[in-house]
Amino acid sequence: MNDLFHQFAKRASDASGSPWAFAISVFVLFVWAVTGPFFHFSDTWQLTINTASSIIPTIMVFLIQNTQNRDARALHLKIDELLRLAEGGKSPFINLQTLSDDEINQLANWLSAIIRSNSNSQDTSDSH
Structure with missing residues (x-):
């Protein structure tokens, strides 16, 4: 399950940072704004965007944090290996x-x- 989550988090993080994700977000906001008069700017219409703008970022925080943690760990390991090779394993920075x-x-x-x-x-x- 851990590997499955890591793969999903990596793909979701990559996709959410793409120009397509931005374009889709702008399109969704545009559709929501245009439909306002059709729904008479009702509470339900407002609640839809409020709910989406709360839930989606919360989920994305966990997905992106997972990806950043893995990237940081890999980077630390690479730097440690470089220090080990350069200093003969004696560097206090490993x-x-x-x-x-x-x-x-x-x-x-x-x-x-x-x-x-x-x-x-x-x-x-x-x-x-």
Whole structure:
């Protein structure tokens, strides 16, 4: 079932981001607006678009989030593999996404200090 959902989420995400999906949405809104006078702009007529504009985005959030989570995980794995190959498996940046927020902040501070130290040493060497 998981694979079936992933496949559906990927296809739905791809389809919803297409120009055709946008064109269909505009067409549906146009048809809804044009039919307003026919239904005398009734509460039911308004409720139709209100319901659709609530339900569809809610479902799409879950589908798109699933796709983004899978894409982000794949990207992390690719970057980890590149770091492993470049650093011989010794890089502190491998599996960074599994660290706690405090550990990420510590690593960010460490990296900032290295960058500042490198830029300071370049500044002093440039002045000599």
